[in-house]
Every structure is written in structure tokens, then in C-alpha cells.
Amino acid sequence: MRACPISCTAVKQQFSTCSRKPKDVNQMTRGNPCQLPGMLPNYDPNDNEAGMKILEDLTENVEQIQQRVLEEIITRNARTDYLKGFLDGQFDKQVFKKTVPVVNYEDIKPYIERIANGDSSNIISAEPIIELLTSSGTSGGQPKMMPSTAEDLHRKTFFYNLLVPVMNKYVDGLDEGKAMYLLFVKPETKTPSGLMARPVLTSYYKSNNFQNRPFNRFNVFTSPDETILCSDSKQSMYCQLLCGLVQRQEVLRVGAVFASAFLRAIKFLEDNWKELCSNIRTGHVSDWITDPGCRKVVSLVLNKPKPELADLIEHECSSKSWEGIIKKLWPRTKYIEVIVTGSMAQYVSTLEYYSGGLPLVSTMYASSECYFGINFKPLSKPWDVSYTLIPNMAYFEFLPVKEKNEDGAQYVQCNGVCKENCMEKETEKEDVETVELVDVKLGQYYELVVTTFTGLYRYRVGDILMVTGFHNKAPQFRFVHRRNVVLSIDTDKTSEEDLLKAVTKAKVIVESLGILLIEYTSYADTSSIPGHYVLFWELTSKGNNHLPVLDPKIMEQCCSTVEESLDSVYRRCRRKDNSIGPLEIRVVQHGTFDALMDFCVSQGSSVNQYKTPRCFKSGEAINILDSRVVTRFFSQKAPFWELV
Known part of the structure; x- marks a missing residue:
């Protein structure tokens, strides 16, 4: 989530109005x-x-x-x-x-x-x-x-x-x-x-x-x-x-x-x-x-x-x-x-x-760019939380999120598999007109664009929001997800592209030994504290479909290489903050990703257009992967990080 909330009671200070005045x-x-x-x-x-x-x-x-x-x-x-x-x-x-x-x-x-x-x-x-x-x-x-x-x-x-x-x-x-x-x-x-x-x-x-x-019992x-x-x-x-x-x-x-x-x-x-x-x-x-x-x-x-x-x-x-x-x-x-x-x-x-x-x-x-909205019903259940954007914080515009699924659904959970697969890619730049705050439509999905008092002009924040209602004339939004973010444990935000680059560097290690990475996916495991990234790898020896004998030190090196290749926020959370645990690679048996595709198709995915999601959130899909794990490896050292 975005968000950078300091507690709502953190400050209660009076201050003067801005000295600038409009012409009329x-x-x-x-x-x-x-x-x-x-x-x-x-x-x-x-x-x-x-x-x-x-x-x-x-x-x-x-x-x-x-x-x-x-x-x-x-x-x-x-x-x-x-x-x-x-x-x-x-x-x-x-x-x-x-x-x-x-x-x-x-x-x-x-x-x-x-x-x-x-x-x-x-x-x-x-x-x-x-x-x-x-x-x-x-x-x-x-x-x-x-x-x-x-x-x-x-x-x-x-x-x-x-x-x-x-x-x-x-x-x-x-x-x-x-x-x-x-x-x-x-x-x-x-x-x-x-x-x-x-x-x-x-x-x-x-x-x-x-x-x-100032001293006040409420903010003590x-x-x-x-x-x-x-x-x-x-x-x-x-x-x-x-x-x-x-x-x-x-x-x-x-x-x-x-x-x-x-x-x-x-x-x-x-x-x-x-x-x-x-x-x-x-x-x-x-x-x-x-x-x-x-x-x-x-x-x-x-x-x-x-x-x-x-x-x-x-x-x-x-x-x-x-x-x-x-x-x-x-x-x-x-x-x-x-x-x-x-x-x-x-x-x-x-x-x-x-x-x-x-x-x-x-x-x-x-967020760091701007403060956006307030939850006017703070006791609502987590899945019902909506934020009302406060109109004097910035100038807000919205890019409509276009339909992509065959069934016409604008935003679904991809049959319970991976939400990001349903959204437009970040790199796809289309000539789409923005919608103003007062013109958004109930039930529609938008990407937030802000123009701030601090020097950002028509800036894509990267948040996908859904309009859930109105308070007076102010729209209320549910935060859906970050654009193209597939993994997050704490303040880290790893995109599909970031993950691909990291895995590409790591797989070179096993390829040099005659081992091929034929497919991979991931999920954020938060069943323990702190949570950690899990990668599922299906490996095979060159020339046959047999699972090779894996050297633990080599696989641990793969884990560390992935971590070293992720961004500085991830590395800081791992090394300094200890808010993310060691990355894990779970090697699965041959045919696991075929079984995964069968499951996704049974849930309504198209056989012709199916591609393996790089992140799974569906418990059923993760269970399929976990049931076929043959061995596990963890990173044995925290990745390099320094304050630049």
C-alpha cells in the first residue's frame, strides 16, 4: 500500500494560512x-x-x-x-x-x-x-x-x-x-x-x-x-x-x-x-x-x-x-x-x-509524492476500506484502466491467480485522455495522476484505484494495487521486470553446469515474521527431463544472486531493517508448471493466451506448487547495501 501514514494523532498543530492570495x-x-x-x-x-x-x-x-x-x-x-x-x-x-x-x-x-x-x-x-x-x-x-x-x-x-x-x-x-x-x-x-x-x-x-x-492529551x-x-x-x-x-x-x-x-x-x-x-x-x-x-x-x-x-x-x-x-x-x-x-x-x-x-x-x-485521502469510516473492515481524496492537497487526474480480459471484466483476480496479469503493462504508452476528480465513475478503475504544489506535473503515481462511492461530491476510492508490482513484504515493491532481471542473473549460475531453468514463479510468504520471497523453480538437465543433482552451495548462491540483483529498498529491508527474511528457492518436480496451467485453465483462463504468472496470490495455486516441491534452499547472507 502506499502509504505513509504517520498515526492520525501524531500532530495537532495550528498554523497560519499561506501568504499567497489569488487575484479575486x-x-x-x-x-x-x-x-x-x-x-x-x-x-x-x-x-x-x-x-x-x-x-x-x-x-x-x-x-x-x-x-x-x-x-x-x-x-x-x-x-x-x-x-x-x-x-x-x-x-x-x-x-x-x-x-x-x-x-x-x-x-x-x-x-x-x-x-x-x-x-x-x-x-x-x-x-x-x-x-x-x-x-x-x-x-x-x-x-x-x-x-x-x-x-x-x-x-x-x-x-x-x-x-x-x-x-x-x-x-x-x-x-x-x-x-x-x-x-x-x-x-x-x-x-x-x-x-x-x-x-x-x-x-x-x-x-x-x-x-x-503543542501538548494535548490526544497526541501523547x-x-x-x-x-x-x-x-x-x-x-x-x-x-x-x-x-x-x-x-x-x-x-x-x-x-x-x-x-x-x-x-x-x-x-x-x-x-x-x-x-x-x-x-x-x-x-x-x-x-x-x-x-x-x-x-x-x-x-x-x-x-x-x-x-x-x-x-x-x-x-x-x-x-x-x-x-x-x-x-x-x-x-x-x-x-x-x-x-x-x-x-x-x-x-x-x-x-x-x-x-x-x-x-x-x-x-x-x-505517499512520498503527495498526501491524498482520508478514510471517513475508520472502523470498516480492511476489505471495505475506501479513501476520500481531499481536493486541496493537489490537482488530481485519472487514467482509465482499460479492459483486457476476453470476458470484458475490467479488473478481476485472474481466476484467483494473479491480479497483475489483468492490467495494462506499465510500458505501454497510449494516448488516453485523463478524467478529472469530479468525473470519475462508480465502479470504474483508474490510475492516479497528480500535479502538486511541490513541482510534480501530471505525474503517474502508479496506484490503481477503484471508485466505491462518494462523500458529498468527493469520490471515494479503494486502493487496488501498485501498477506492475508483483512482490511486496514491507516497503519493498518488486515489479515483474525487476524479478525477471534478478532471476536471469541467477540462472546463469546453473546454466554453466548444464542445468536449465525451464519455468519459474513466486509469491510473498508472510506465514512467518518477517515474511520472505519464495521462488518456485522447475529445473532440468540439458538433453533430458530428469531433475539434476543440485549442489546446495550452488543453489544458495543462486538465492543470494537474486537478492543482490533486487533494488536498494529490498536490500535495505533485508540487511539493515531485518523486515524481510532470506529469499527461498523451492525446486519443484518435472511437470509442475503443466499442472499449474491445467489448474488455471480449469478456473477459466484461456489455453491459447495462458502464460505463467510471475506471482501467485491464490492459495490453491500455491498449494499445487508446494505439493510438488522436492527441495528448498535459502540465501545464506544478507545482500550488500549501503547508504549512497
């Missing part, structure tokens, strides 16, 4: 400041009624706000190097849509790299670019870099503030306790120009908007800021869990950004609860916690020995079953806040096992 204020606002695209209403975020009123105004005046957003962006940036080459000094919306192309990252990458290397921001933005946000949406190579401005931080804070009244509408008493949100910073680097390049959440946690948020966390900002992920995790356990009776909600991160915390707790209990029993933090900020704040939270609390936690954690452990350890918890849409949906059943029946709440839809 009265005409644009018609008495409603929310319709000013360059302005962010200044209101008390603790005032639920005011917050809901702003949301109603925003969703009622979608068309007007979107037009003003585009006008504001064009007026600000028409003289940038990028736009003036298309607009030639004109400020007209129709000229913009006619002349400015819809682009992918590779089209704008040269401009962003010039800024990273020292060129002026006004190549793409009239506002100074203060940092570059590294995206997890990669395609080989390094993470994408997205421009960000100072005003963008305020826009994000405004967005977070609007999440608060929505949660208060559905859950009572959230201001009467604390949130145990496990939040972490990621590696960052400085570009040749001196700009920082870092993930969007790291940017926000390190900003004044987050760190100087069990984790002191020093533990969140600790660059050592293990020390950060340990200290945040320790603080959360000590304050267990005050915790009303728990969560992390992604479902995978929260489950990783549960696994960490399983591995370290005895030591955590020892710290609580003695009132002293372990000696290996060497970060000075962490030691200081955690010592203040521990305060004194708490043997009774340690005994209680030890009793719960020593149980044979951890089913419902969240509710047992934090008994007042009302919900778990994690993203469980998109690729994170694969973790729902595991979360439900640990949760003890607590609701799973996905509050928002966001």
Missing part, C-alpha cells in the same frame, strides 16, 4: 476559505466540530477547489524551466492539459537529479525545495526522489489534523489516555547540493511540525521523541516497547505505520520479553542501550522497580499461545492503527490472531 479572493472563496487552494484554514485542531465542518466544505466544493488548485499551481510555477517549455507564458488550464505531458518518474528524474547536484529549485518549482523525499516505489536502482517544500510540511500537518475529528466521531474517550505508536526513522543522506534525501516519515518526525507539537505517545528519532532501529524498538509496557494501563490505541512493521514489533517482543521484564523488575534499562537520549528518557519512564508489573507481563508472555496478546498486555486498547490495504492486506489474519478482536484501522492514503 471573493470570487474564489464565496465565503468559504477552504476553497482557497493555496491556503490552509487556521483552526483549532482540538475543535472536532470545526474539523468536521472543514471536511464537509472540502468535499462539497470539490470541482471549484480543484480548479483553483490547478490555477494556483500554474500561476506559481509557469515560469519554471519545466513548465515554460510547454506553456510558453500561458496560464490557461486547457493549454496545461493539452501541452504538458503525463509522465513517469524516468521523465522527470533528470530535473530532480540536477537539483540534487546543485541546480536551482526553479527548474521545477517557484518555491524553494528544502529536501528530497525518497520513495519506496522503486524500479531497480535507487529509490525515487520527490521534491518537498516548507509549505508542504504545513499541508501535511493540516491533513493530519483533519484525521483527528474523524477518529473522535467513531471512538469515544481517545483523549483520556495515550497512544503506543511504534514510529521509526530511516537512513538519510545528503546530496551534493546539501539537500537531505530521506523517507517522507523520517522527514516529518524530524521536523518542527512534529517535534514542537508512550514513546518519547528521543526513542522515535534514535537511528539504531533495534535500540529504538526495544525502548519504545519498554515504555509502552510500563505505561500499559494508559494505552488506548496501538499501532505502527504498516501492518508489517507492527507484526515485526510483536516478533521482537516474543524474542525479548524476558529482558524487558527484567528491566521493569529492576527499574534499570539494559546496558546495551547506549544511545544517550534513549537511556535518559527511558530511565525517567522506568522511574523505579516495578516487580508486580514485571510478574504480570511475564505471566502473559510465557503463555503457550499468544492469541489475543495485544488485548492482554494493553487491556484498555480500543483499536490497532496500521495500514492493511494494498500489499499489507496479506497480514490481516495474523493481526487478527494477535489482536484479541480489536478493530484494524487504516486512517489515510498517502
Whole structure:
């Protein structure tokens, strides 16, 4: 999923409206400041009624706000190097849509790299670019870099503030306790120009908007800021869990950004609860916690020995079953806040096992490029989650996803096999007109295109969305999947092309020994924590159909080669974050992929057009593959990764 949600309660800061004003204020606002695209209403975020009123105004005046957003962006940036080459000094919306192309990252990458290397921001933005946000949406190579401005931080804070009244509408008493949100910073680097390049959440946690948020019971966390900002992920995790356990009776909600991160915390707790209990029993933090900020704040939270609390936690954690452990350890918890849409949906059943029946709440839809939408019904089931796009965040357009299946279905699960097979290829560029936000149709599928205040113009985000309904005049969308992404465990996003390149490099190793890889596929195995990639390989000796004798060291080398060939986000998750387990190759017996084709045909696939999907999500298909596995091999070393 996309998404980069910081918890909905992370910030509640008041801020002033943007100083820029349109030419005719009265005409644009018609008495409603929310319709000013360059302005962010200044209101008390603790005032639920005011917050809901702003949301109603925003969703009622979608068309007007979107037009003003585009006008504001064009007026600000028409003289940038990028736009003036298309607009030639004109400020007209129709000229913009006619002349400015819809682009992918590779089209704008040269401009962003010039800024990273020292060129002026006004190549793409009239506002100074203060940092570059590294995206997890990669395609080989390094993470994408997205421009960000100072005003963008305020826009994000405004967005977070609007999440608060929505949660208060559905859950009572959230201001009467604390949130145990496990939040972490990621590696960052400085570009040749001196700009920082870092993930969007790291940017926000390190900003004044987050760190100087005014005191309010609703945004009090069990984790002191020093533990969140600790660059050592293990020390950060340990200290945040320790603080959360000590304050267990005050915790009303728990969560992390992604479902995978929260489950990783549960696994960490399983591995370290005895030591955590020892710290609580003695009132002293372990000696290996060497970060000075962490030691200081955690010592203040521990305060004194708490043997009774340690005994209680030890009793719960020593149980044979951890089913419902969240509710047992934090008994007042009302919900778990994690993203469980998109690729994170694969973790729902595991979360439900640990949760003890607590609701799973996905509050928002966001990315490094822009913050998009809010879930107006946060207690809905994961498979029913829809996001309402907030019209003053950016100018939104949509590319219709064209029908491809013989039966005319626009988007199906490919007979339960692989969703991506039904979608148009990313590299297929067709002359398709975009649809505006107010013109999308119920039940239709679209790819999201954004024009932002930060220097992205008609940029293909790569997300496929389905229109599920409307709130007032604002469309609501279900996140379906990333364009052409076939594998994802955490923030990694591996495309079919990325996987093919990696497998091609690895198969050279066995081919040199007279062994042929005749077919392969994959799936993301999340049955354990952390999850890992599984490749199914059907191998044969040259000249016959017999399965060759395989040298374990050679096959382990194949596993490692695949990992080394995947992108830097995958390699970081494997080596530094430990959020992805070692890659596995399962060798299957001869004829397995013929049996797989028979299954797909029995489910309705066309014999003439069938090709092996490079990723499977169907449990039945995976069972067919697993039943024919003859041997398994794992990567024995983490792939190389360094912060460039």
C-alpha cells in the first residue's frame, strides 16, 4: 500500500494560512476559505466540530477547489524551466492539459537529479525545495526522489489534523489516555547540493511540525521523541516497547505505520520479553542501550522497580499461545492503527490472531509524492476500506484502466491467480485522455495522476484505484494495487521486470553446469515474521527431463544472486531493517508448471493466451506448487547495501 501514514494523532498543530492570495479572493472563496487552494484554514485542531465542518466544505466544493488548485499551481510555477517549455507564458488550464505531458518518474528524474547536484529549485518549482523525499516505489536502482517544500510540511500537518475529528466521531474517550505508536526513522543522506534525501516519515518526525507539537492529551505517545528519532532501529524498538509496557494501563490505541512493521514489533517482543521484564523488575534499562537520549528518557519512564508489573507481563508472555496478546498486555486498547490495504492486506489474519478482536484501522492514503485521502469510516473492515481524496492537497487526474480480459471484466483476480496479469503493462504508452476528480465513475478503475504544489506535473503515481462511492461530491476510492508490482513484504515493491532481471542473473549460475531453468514463479510468504520471497523453480538437465543433482552451495548462491540483483529498498529491508527474511528457492518436480496451467485453465483462463504468472496470490495455486516441491534452499547472507 502506499502509504505513509504517520498515526492520525501524531500532530495537532495550528498554523497560519499561506501568504499567497489569488487575484479575486471573493470570487474564489464565496465565503468559504477552504476553497482557497493555496491556503490552509487556521483552526483549532482540538475543535472536532470545526474539523468536521472543514471536511464537509472540502468535499462539497470539490470541482471549484480543484480548479483553483490547478490555477494556483500554474500561476506559481509557469515560469519554471519545466513548465515554460510547454506553456510558453500561458496560464490557461486547457493549454496545461493539452501541452504538458503525463509522465513517469524516468521523465522527470533528470530535473530532480540536477537539483540534487546543485541546480536551482526553479527548474521545477517557484518555491524553494528544502529536501528530497525518497520513495519506496522503486524500479531497480535507487529509490525515487520527490521534491518537498516548507509549505508542504504545513499541508501535511493540516491533513493530519483533519484525521483527528474523524477518529473522535467513531471512538469515544481517545483523549483520556495515550497512544503506543511504534514510529521509526530511516537512513538519510545528503546530496551534493546539501539537500537531505530521506523517507517522507523520517522527514516529518524530524521536523518542527512534529517535534514542537503543542501538548494535548490526544497526541501523547508512550514513546518519547528521543526513542522515535534514535537511528539504531533495534535500540529504538526495544525502548519504545519498554515504555509502552510500563505505561500499559494508559494505552488506548496501538499501532505502527504498516501492518508489517507492527507484526515485526510483536516478533521482537516474543524474542525479548524476558529482558524487558527484567528491566521493569529492576527499574534499570539494559546496558546495551547506549544511545544517550534513549537511556535518559527511558530511565525517567522506568522511574523505579516495578516487580508486580514485571510478574504480570511475564505471566502473559510465557503463555503457550499468544492469541489475543495485544488485548492482554494493553487491556484498555480500543483499536490497532496500521495500514492493511494494498500489499499489507496479506497480514490481516495474523493481526487478527494477535489482536484479541480489536478493530484494524487504516486512517489515510498517502505517499512520498503527495498526501491524498482520508478514510471517513475508520472502523470498516480492511476489505471495505475506501479513501476520500481531499481536493486541496493537489490537482488530481485519472487514467482509465482499460479492459483486457476476453470476458470484458475490467479488473478481476485472474481466476484467483494473479491480479497483475489483468492490467495494462506499465510500458505501454497510449494516448488516453485523463478524467478529472469530479468525473470519475462508480465502479470504474483508474490510475492516479497528480500535479502538486511541490513541482510534480501530471505525474503517474502508479496506484490503481477503484471508485466505491462518494462523500458529498468527493469520490471515494479503494486502493487496488501498485501498477506492475508483483512482490511486496514491507516497503519493498518488486515489479515483474525487476524479478525477471534478478532471476536471469541467477540462472546463469546453473546454466554453466548444464542445468536449465525451464519455468519459474513466486509469491510473498508472510506465514512467518518477517515474511520472505519464495521462488518456485522447475529445473532440468540439458538433453533430458530428469531433475539434476543440485549442489546446495550452488543453489544458495543462486538465492543470494537474486537478492543482490533486487533494488536498494529490498536490500535495505533485508540487511539493515531485518523486515524481510532470506529469499527461498523451492525446486519443484518435472511437470509442475503443466499442472499449474491445467489448474488455471480449469478456473477459466484461456489455453491459447495462458502464460505463467510471475506471482501467485491464490492459495490453491500455491498449494499445487508446494505439493510438488522436492527441495528448498535459502540465501545464506544478507545482500550488500549501503547508504549512497
